[in-house]
Structures are given as C-alpha cells and as structure tokens.
Amino acid sequence: MSRQPENVDSPWAAQQGDAIAELSAVTGGLAHEIRNPLATLKVNLQLLAEDWRELSRLDPAASDLVRRSLNRVETMLREADRLAHILDAFLRYSARHEPRRIPCDLSQLVARIAEFVAPQAAAQGVNLECRDADGPLRVAVDDDLLEQALLNLVFNALQAMPDGGTLTIQTRRLPDGRPAIDVIDTGTGIPPDRVGRVFEPYYSTRRGGTGLGLPTARRIVAAHGGHIDVRSEPGQGSMFTIILPADGPP
Numbered sequence: 001m002s003r004q005p006e007n008v009d010s011p012w013a014a015q016q017g018d019a020i021a022e023l024s025a026v027t028g029g030l031a032h033e034i035r036n037p038l039a040t041l042k043v044n045l046q047l048l049a050e051d052w053r054e055l056s057r058l059d060p061a062a063s064d065l066v067r068r069s070l071n072r073v074e075t076m077l078r079e080a081d082r083l084a085h086i087l088d089a090f091l092r093y094s095a096r097h098e099p100r101r102i103p104c105d106l107s108q109l110v111a112r113i114a115e116f117v118a119p120q121a122a123a124q125g126v127n128l129e130c131r132d133a134d135g136p137l138r139v140a141v142d143d144d145l146l147e148q149a150l151l152n153l154v155f156n157a158l159q160a161m162p163d164g165g166t167l168t169i170q171t172r173r174l175p176d177g178r179p180a181i182d183v184i185d186t187g188t189g190i191p192p193d194r195v196g197r198v199f200e201p202y203y204s205t206r207r208g209g210t211g212l213g214l215p216t217a218r219r220i221v222a223a224h225g226g227h228i229d230v231r232s233e234p235g236q237g238s239m240f241t242i243i244l245p246a247d248g249p250p
C-alpha cells in the first residue's frame with residue numbers, strides 16, 4: 001500500500017495539485033462548451049413552441065395533437081433551462097476564486113443585498129432585518145465574490161421560510177476582532193444528522209436545487225482566508241456565519 005506523503009510541498013503533492021488543476025480546467029471547459037449548443041437548443045425550442053401555438057390558433061381541428069406536441073416541447077424547454085442552471089452553478093463553483101480585494105464596508109454590502117432581496121422577502125411574508133452591531137466594518141475583500149457567497153446564504157434562508165418568518169442579516173466583530181456576517185432565519189432548520197452534509201457538493205433537499213450554493217459560498221470565503229459556521233435547530237431556524245480573518249488576508 002502506498003503511503004500518502006505528509007509534506008504538501010513534496011513532488012507527489014505537486015503532481016496531485018497539477019492533476020486537480022488540469023481536471024478542473026477540463027471540466028470547466030466542458031461546461032463552457034456545452035453552454036453554447038444548449039443556448040441554441042433553447043432558442044429553437046422556444047421558436048418551435050411559438051409555431052405550435054400559432055398552429056393551434058389557425059387550425060383548431062388539429063389542436064389536440066398540437067397541444068400534446070406543445071406540451072412535449074415545453075417539457076424539453078424546462079429540462080434545457082434546468083441544464084443551463086446546473087451548468088451555471090457548476091461554473092460558479094469551479095471558477096478560480098482569486099479575490100481582488102478592495103477596502104469595503106461590510107454593512108454597506110449587507111444593505112445592498114437586503115435591498116436586492118427585499119421584494120422576494122416581502123412576497124413570501126418574510127420580515128427582513130439588517131443590523132450592524134458594531135458600526136461600520138471596513139475589511140479588504142472582493143465585494144463581488146463576497147456578495148455572491150452571501151446571496152447564496154440569503155437565498156437558502158428565504159427558501160427555508162416558505163410560509164414567512166424573519167430573516168436577519170447582521171455584521172459584527174467577534175471578541176477576538178474578526179469581522180463576521182450572520183444570516184439568521186426562523187425557518188425549517190436542519191436535522192442534526194444532516195448539518196454536517198450541507199457543504200457537500202450536490203447535497204440538496206430542494207426540488208430544483210443544485211446543491212452547489214453552499215460549497216460555492218464556502219470556497220469563496222475560504223479564498224479570503226475565512227470560513228462559514230452553521231448552527232441550526234429543527235423547527236426553529238438556522239444561523240450561518242461568515243467569519244473573515246482579523247487583520248486582512250493571510
């Protein structure tokens with residue numbers, strides 16, 4: 001049995017690193033390659049659906065057959081949309097997350113996100129609260145990337161409250177000085193035996209979910225030198241906390 005080297009700087013580890021980098025370049029390229037023909041397929045299915053609608057309008061006698069065909073085209077369109085959604089999520093996950101850090105106020109970032117999701121929150125009866133517990137928090141981050149990570153947490157929180165509740169997004173400084181953002185919901189919560197799985201790629205309990213939202217958020221936060229904590233109580237809700245390093249990036 002071969003022994004796994006402990007030293008990450010070893011030639012073995014370097015080779016593994018190269019192999020992983022090559023594999024992710026190949027799979028990323030593959031996803032890009034699939035996207036274009038898929039887009040062509042979608043446009044043509046849309047045109048086909050329009051033709052069939054027009055046909056059934058012009059010739060009501062043939063409408064049964066046409067309606068059946070139209071249903072099939074619409075099923076194909078839905079599946080093509082789902083494929084495009086999976087590919088986009090995969091590309092966001094596998095992208096090289098090399099943060100371009102600029103000084104940014106986390107409270108402002110949170111306010112922007114809250115403004116963006118406010119209509120959806122209102123539509124599902126979710127009360128949205130934003131707090132900056134310790135005033136403005138200036139941190140050098142890639143705000144586009146961090147926004148993407150935070151949005152993934154916020155969407156999950158909203159999805160966990162289909163019948164309303166409260167979503168709190170809060171910035172604060174931990175006692176040791178590290179900046180943190182909490183996303184707190186009063187939704188379904190996560191059973192204790194599942195909480196360890198939520199960051200696994202493709203783990204999803206949601207119909208239509210890719211299971212890549214949290215792994216992507218985790219990769220982005222890790223690229224900033226931070227991590228994400230979870231606390232959850234079934235039937236009570238969940239709290240996901242993004243914790244960033246205290247003194248800027250390592």
Ligand SMILES: Nc1ncnc2c1ncn2[C@@H]1O[C@H](COP(=O)(O)OP(=O)(O)OP(=O)(O)O)[C@@H](O)[C@H]1O
Nearest residue numbers: 156157160198204205206209210211212213214238
């Ligand atoms: N706030 C939350 N409350 C309850 N369960 C959650 C919460 N956040 C995540 N989960 C659980 O973790 C799973 C994985 O989340 P993740 O964001 O990775 O994928 P997803 O939301 O299912 O799909 P996608 O992000 O593509 O929409 C979810 O399906 C859900 O079971």
Ligand SMILES: [Mg+2]
Nearest residue numbers: 152156213214
């Ligand atoms: Mg999600």
